[in-house]
Amino acid sequence: MNIIIIASTAIIAAILSLILRQYKPEYSLFISISAGVLIFLSVLAVIRPIMDYINTLTRQTGLSGVYAEVLIKSLAVCYITQLAADCCTDAGETAIAGKLQIAGRIAILLIALPMFQSLTELVTELINI
Numbered sequence: 001m002n003i004i005i006i007a008s009t010a011i012i013a014a015i016l017s018l019i020l021r022q023y024k025p026e027y028s029l030f031i032s033i034s035a036g037v038l039i040f041l042s043v044l045a046v047i048r049p050i051m052d053y054i055n056t057l058t059r060q061t062g063l064s065g066v067y068a069e070v071l072i073k074s075l076a077v078c079y080i081t082q083l084a085a086d087c088c089t090d091a092g093e094t095a096i097a098g099k100l101q102i103a104g105r106i107a108i109l110l111i112a113l114p115m116f117q118s119l120t121e122l123v124t125e126l127i128n129i
Contacts, residue, residue: 005042006039006042006043009035009038009039010035010039013031013032013034013035014032014035016028016031017029017031017032017035029090029091032087032090033087033090036083036086036087037083040079040083051072054068054071054072055068066114066115066118067115070111070112070114070115073111074108074111074112077104077107077108077111078104078108080104081100081101081103081104081107082104084097084100085097085098085100085101085104088100
């Protein structure tokens with residue numbers, strides 16, 4: 001991943017979007033959303049080694065794979081929600097962006113429920129000892 005290329009893409013897209021906003025606002029929005037998706041996809045291409053490293057750490061520590069799974073899924077939900085909310089905000093739909101962020105937070109809670117369940121079971125076992 002070359003951050004210089006990604007930053008350059010973002011700056012060029014922002015300038016193009018700003019220029020087009022005066023003449024064709026719908027094209028400006030298209031450029032903004034396209035740049036966001038392109039940047040997101042370029043980051044996704046290099047995320048595999050990070051996920052492998054998290055799984056390796058989980059195996060080395062002897063923790064359940066549930067914890068790494070919750071972490072990875074939660075991060076994915078965060079990034080996808082943020083990208084979509086930013087697109088909505090760029091389109092002037094801040095109310096929809098706010099609702100989307102709430103939905104993302106609830107999705108993370110649903111993903112983390114198995115972890116909370118195992119934590120509750122562990123605490124119950126410790127209290128009963």
